[in-house]
Amino acid sequence: MQHLHAAQLAELRQLLETERQRLWERQDADEAEAVTADVEPGDVQDRASEEARRLTALRRRKIDEDRLREVDAALQRMDDGTYGVCEETDEEIPFARLRAEPTTRFTVEAQQMLEEERARESLAGATTSETDAY
Numbered sequence: 001m002q003h004l005h006a007a008q009l010a011e012l013r014q015l016l017e018t019e020r021q022r023l024w025e026r027q028d029a030d031e032a033e034a035v036t037a038d039v040e041p042g043d044v045q046d047r048a049s050e051e052a053r054r055l056t057a058l059r060r061r062k063i064d065e066d067r068l069r070e071v072d073a074a075l076q077r078m079d080d081g082t083y084g085v086c087e088e089t090d091e092e093i094p095f096a097r098l099r100a101e102p103t104t105r106f107t108v109e110a111q112q113m114l115e116e117e118r119a120r121e122s123l124a125g126a127t128t129s130e131t132d133a134y
Helices: 006-035 044-080 095-100 108-132
Strands: none
Touching: 006 044, 006 095
16 A cells, blocks of 8 residues: 555545445435335236336345445455555556556456456356266
8 A cells, every 4th residue: 555645545535435425325225116115006017117126226236235345345455554455466556547446456467367267267167067968
């Protein structure tokens, strides 16, 4: 974290806290949407539309919960003094990258390497399961 100035850290913390607040507010709205019950049953299309809205709210809530965990983890890393250091390579993550994605845990290079590994593993897994079928 030594490569980040106090003003940069303050800016990044503000970005994270603002996002955390936005996520909390959206979760509250989605929760209200997910538990809202129709007073009148309506027709089949109305019920289907209502169910689709509820499912969308529940899916978005799950995504937001995951994102909220990432934001909280980044704030915790700030408090621990490990924020801005790549978890894969221990290299400093540039401020521009942190500004673009304040929750990132990896440098661009490390992120690309991890994604390539996952792609190879996915390909290897698909190939193995395809041959197992025969």
